[in-house]
Amino acid sequence: MKFLDQAKVYIRSGDGGAGSVSFRREKFIEMGGPDGGDGGRGGDVWAEAVDGLNTLIDYRYQQHFKAATGGHGMGRLRAGANASDIVLKVPAGTQIFEEDNETLVADLAKVGDRFRIARGGNGGFGNAHFKSSTNRAPRHANPGQPGEERWIWLRLKLIADAGLLGLPNAGKSTLLAAVSAAKPKIADYPFTTLHPQLGVVQVGNHSFVLADIPGLIAGAHEGHGLGTRFLGHVERCAVLLHLIDVTAEDPVAAYRVIRKELKAYSPELAAKPEVIAFNKTDLLSTEAIEDKLKDFKRRVRKTPLLVSGATTMGVPAAMKKLLEVIDASRRGDRPADAPGITTEEWRP
Incomplete structure (x- = not known):
């Protein structure tokens, strides 16, 4: 299955059904009076994080999602049916952004999180709703309210406990294959991992998820190589x-290249705890x-x-x-701004 972590889709919620004018x-039976029913509500568009998905590949082949219109009201005070909702099923860790790809709308961090992206229009009132002491035979009804439409971006951020970073050919894929059952592509040329x-790493009775990220190079924040x-x-x-890579001519320079790219991408990411390791020690x-x-200790003041x-x-x-480090993080209190369930309830 091809890995796809970003997709742009068009969504539109359903229009509300029109109210009925009926007598x-x-x-x-003399002077029966108005009996036009109300229209039904248009369908909503929801996004839900579900288990069993790890890519947004489904949204490469279908980019348009439109909910149905609510049923129209009818005589004898019959109300139109509410339209069914549409649910976009996404992997846990998916973020939803506005069309500008910068404004965060929702963060579905774990399985079961739901968010209503577009609300369906309310159904219109039938003429029975407008009957009063001074208007015994109203001859008008409301049309249904229109639904909402927008373009959104779906962006997947994999849920992993630890991240594996380094320059191309630092041996990240080899290490991942050695500690887990993952089978990444391994070769002796740069950018093997695209x-x-x-991979799930087992340490005694405990386990954690390790993510291997494609190699960064100098200028990655400007789009060089695979970028950031x-x-x-x-x-x-x-x-x-x-x-x-301990066989590199200057490991300190290699370390500083990655640190510079992390800071240029996100100061918060650069501030995360890190463990430094010299790899390929069997070659020297x-x-x-x-x-x-x-x-390295003298120039960086850290011990790999x-x-x-x-x-x-x-x-x-x-x-x-x-x-x-992961256990310490798990035991710590969850930050106030940590992603969680984001929902929105419908209100008339």
Whole structure:
């Protein structure tokens, strides 16, 4: 299945049904009076986060969604039927934006979250509604109210506990394959990973979800390489695993490139807890690794872990470190601005 994390769709709620102008006419009954019924309500358009979906691929092939019009009122005080609602089923973690792709409308962070994107029009009143002591035979009724229409953007942010970042060819896919059952594409050239990959990591009796994000390069925030399009998938992560190729000429420069791109994309994302790890340690001698480790500590004032995705050396310790940060985040209080159920109730 092709991974699609963004889609633009057109939605329109249903118009309300028209009220009826009718008079009671039966044999032997004089002056029956008005008996026109009210129109039915137009259908709403809802978005709902459901289980079993992890991409927005369905909205690549259908971009227009229109709810039905409510039934029209009829004589004998018969009201029109309310139209059925339309529900757009999306994966958990989907955000809904206005047409400008910047104004957030709703955030469906977990399965079961629902939000009404467009409200159906109210049905019109029939002429029986306008009967009064001074107007015994009203000959007018209300038309139904029109529905709402708009273009919206659906943007998926994968739900993961930890995010895996690094320059292209840092060994992220190899590490993900080593710690989970995921089978990402692995090759010896840059940009092997073109879409985010998820894997479930088991550490003892505990587990967490690790997301592998396509490699960033210098100038990614300006659109270079694959840009920063996929960084949104790690915005919900509790911790970032920054993987650095220890065989690179200057690991410090590689680290600073990623940090610069994170800050340019989102200061909040750059402020997340991070675990730094030197990867591919099986390719260098112990002395060479120690020299680069000392240089990194001196210039960055942080101590990276030593791992090898190919041989899994040091990987369990790195996963345990990630789990400690994730558990601390899970035990912490949920922020007041954390995404949750967003609903809107219909009011006449």
